[in-house]
Amino acid sequence: MAIASEYTGSSDRWGQLAKTLKKRAFRSPSDTLTSVFIFGLMLYMAWMLVDWALFSAVWRAEDVEHCAEAGGACWSVIAARHRLILFGLYPYDLHWRSTLACIAIVATVVLSCLPHFWSTSKLVTLWIVGFGTYVLLMDGSLLGQAQVTTDQWGGLALTLFMFSAVVLLGMPMGLLLALARRSRLPAVKGAASLLIDFIRSLPLLTTLFAAAVVIPLLLPDWLNGDKIWRVIVGFALFFACYQAEVFRGGFQAIPKGQFEAGRALGLTSFQILSRIVMPQVFRHALPSTINMVVVTFKETAIVIIIGFFDVLASANAAFGTVEWAPYYIEVYAFVGAIYWIFIFSLSQYGEYLKGRMSVAKR
Amino acid sequence: MATSIAKIACAVAFAAGVAAPVTAFSKSATVTEIEERGTLLCSGHNGSYFGFVEVNDKNEWKGLDIDMCRALTTAILGDPDKAQIVPLSWAQRFPALQSGDVDVIIKATGWTMGRDTEVGLQFSLPYFFGGTQFMAHGDLGITEAKELDGGTICVEAGTTIERLAGNYLKTIGVEHTMVSYEKASELRAAYLANRCDAFAAWGPFLAVLRATELEKPDAHIILSDQLSNEPIAAAMRQGDEEFVDMVNWMIAALLIAEEEGVTSANVEEMAANPPNPKIARLLGVDPGMGERLGIRDTWAREMIAATGNFGEIYDRNLGEGSPYKLDRGLNNLWSHGGVLYAPILD
Numbered sequence: 001m002a003i004a005s006e007y008t009g010s011s012d013r014w015g016q017l018a019k020t021l022k023k024r025a026f027r028s029p030s031d032t033l034t035s036v037f038i039f040g041l042m043l044y045m046a047w048m049l050v051d052w053a054l055f056s057a058v059w060r061a062e063d064v065e066h067c068a069e070a071g072g073a074c075w076s077v078i079a080a081r082h083r084l085i086l087f088g089l090y091p092y093d094l095h096w097r098s099t100l101a102c103i104a105i106v107a108t109v110v111l112s113c114l115p116h117f118w119s120t121s122k123l124v125t126l127w128i129v130g131f132g133t134y135v136l137l138m139d140g141s142l143l144g145q146a147q148v149t150t151d152q153w154g155g156l157a158l159t160l161f162m163f164s165a166v167v168l169l170g171m172p173m174g175l176l177l178a179l180a181r182r183s184r185l186p187a188v189k190g191a192a193s194l195l196i197d198f199i200r201s202l203p204l205l206t207t208l209f210a211a212a213v214v215i216p217l218l219l220p221d222w223l224n225g226d227k228i229w230r231v232i233v234g235f236a237l238f239f240a241c242y243q244a245e246v247f248r249g250g251f252q253a254i255p256k257g258q259f260e261a262g263r264a265l266g267l268t269s270f271q272i273l274s275r276i277v278m279p280q281v282f283r284h285a286l287p288s289t290i291n292m293v294v295v296t297f298k299e300t301a302i303v304i305i306i307g308f309f310d311v312l313a314s315a316n317a318a319f320g321t322v323e324w325a326p327y328y329i330e331v332y333a334f335v336g337a338i339y340w341i342f343i344f345s346l347s348q349y350g351e352y353l354k355g356r357m358s359v360a361k362r
Numbered sequence: 363m364a365t366s367i368a369k370i371a372c373a374v375a376f377a378a379g380v381a382a383p384v385t386a387f388s389k390s391a392t393v394t395e396i397e398e399r400g401t402l403l404c405s406g407h408n409g410s411y412f413g414f415v416e417v418n419d420k421n422e423w424k425g426l427d428i429d430m431c432r433a434l435t436t437a438i439l440g441d442p443d444k445a446q447i448v449p450l451s452w453a454q455r456f457p458a459l460q461s462g463d464v465d466v467i468i469k470a471t472g473w474t475m476g477r478d479t480e481v482g483l484q485f486s487l488p489y490f491f492g493g494t495q496f497m498a499h500g501d502l503g504i505t506e507a508k509e510l511d512g513g514t515i516c517v518e519a520g521t522t523i524e525r526l527a528g529n530y531l532k533t534i535g536v537e538h539t540m541v542s543y544e545k546a547s548e549l550r551a552a553y554l555a556n557r558c559d560a561f562a563a564w565g566p567f568l569a570v571l572r573a574t575e576l577e578k579p580d581a582h583i584i585l586s587d588q589l590s591n592e593p594i595a596a597a598m599r600q601g602d603e604e605f606v607d608m609v610n611w612m613i614a615a616l617l618i619a620e621e622e623g624v625t626s627a628n629v630e631e632m633a634a635n636p637p638n639p640k641i642a643r644l645l646g647v648d649p650g651m652g653e654r655l656g657i658r659d660t661w662a663r664e665m666i667a668a669t670g671n672f673g674e675i676y677d678r679n680l681g682e683g684s685p686y687k688l689d690r691g692l693n694n695l696w697s698h699g700g701v702l703y704a705p706i707l708d
Binding site: 084 | 406407408409410411412416417418419420421422423446447448449450451453454457458460461462463545547570684685686
């Protein structure tokens, strides 16, 4: 009985689909002709893609000489050069350290996305432990391992680190800036507005170039620190200024009456902010925030211009020898897939958060 | 004033026939800094520049420029692995040098007046000569740039080539459309997709591209016009002449070694039993080679043992021993029809 109804159910669905198709695509002979042509073309293109990527592809690094006649993708380049793409110039024998560091950073980000960790003390501890682990593993000198200086950090490991450091530093900075901009003290408000508008009127590239190249010319040596930290701070400031405006939008959506009601109940400003206002601000700001985070992930590729060996730079290097030069499409496809996985996960997480918050609203 | 005193001191020393050199050779501040740091900071690339800066399957740098860096590192520190290659973009290389992120730029960098004066760099002896040329689709049936009238020329953005190609075509009165691309791979793709009739690039780059990536090398022609002959040299910060001396004599030693037939294979043998006084001086058997630069007398010997002479470096990275098989042409020693020469080793 159950099987039969399931069967009829699915046959119904197919029937429905056939009906819709008939109505939409095969209503008249000319419709049919166009539809057949277009569906045929789409099928053909899909087949070509699958054939290129899978059936005619060459997979093993040592089969590279067959690539030219195979006519499909030459994934040999990924087999031979994936370590370069993932870890950049990190010393070959120490890739396990870079792998562990990547896992540490991804774990940190994933854990801080879980509601269980959403308290200031837990998050701060998590971030200190996570980023500490990353830096300790990558640098290695404090673990009694061979030191690897930051100019050898690279590939996906570097991209992930820069991205998460920028977002995790930038988010609280953005919140502080947004609060400062709402301050009743003119000096605080003015300074925050000036900073936000100043940074926002500069292109990201200028900000990063200044952080990487110009600041060392101006500051004394002992204040400079490593290039990577300057760039992360500069990038985080850039992120914070945009994020502050996203938060401001969230604040503006909250009716004045709520503040007044809070005060009437005798709550302190801090209580009003943390108990009543902020939860709503986060909810209102969520879609734009996810947007900012996704854009930031993609924008990390800009650091290639200031000489960081991020995942895109190492991809360039991966097809940058005579042997592998013809297969840049495969390398870009691979890097594209990496970006897609991370960005798709981020946006799915955004959807999850939205669902969760609408529960809170009810 | 100081110079004139030094001149007088020199003259006096010379007149008195003093054989022993004046003891007060000033040592390069940069070399001292490099020695204290224990590494030499040298320019790499944010990606790959064929033949000059590449990354191998073991994630290690290689290429002509990298080998020059390793040679310089061996000369100063005695170990090629103490070269620390800092990835830099083209735009970033000069600010990075000024801010001390690198000690020297050895990165296919042409010696131009603007860089020498406005940017405030000092250049070494050129170690490579590359000219800008055009490559065109063979089916256009042309052999020189004059016939490109009305065509579309593609170039890589922000390089000296962009300006050079524009000036050259204007001079010979060729109407053209110039399209610039940020990256070499985009430029290559545009050319292959027939979006440009010709593209201007550095001769070695064109030859590399034609030999390795184009399916039918014969279907593409490198036009006979030599737009330029760009001397490629190491670039350093102004204000440390002694460091320029160091880099110059590093290059000179590589050339002299090739001239005299000293290779990485026979350097120890030659040092044990020097066939002539020049080699004896070069390899530090007779003193003077290092003392005058403030480093070890045997620096050139260690350097040649580690990286080979200039011919070996060239062959390994661009020439017969490499996939590029790029003819030495201008980059041969003067005695073999090229334009490379070393100053006199006295």
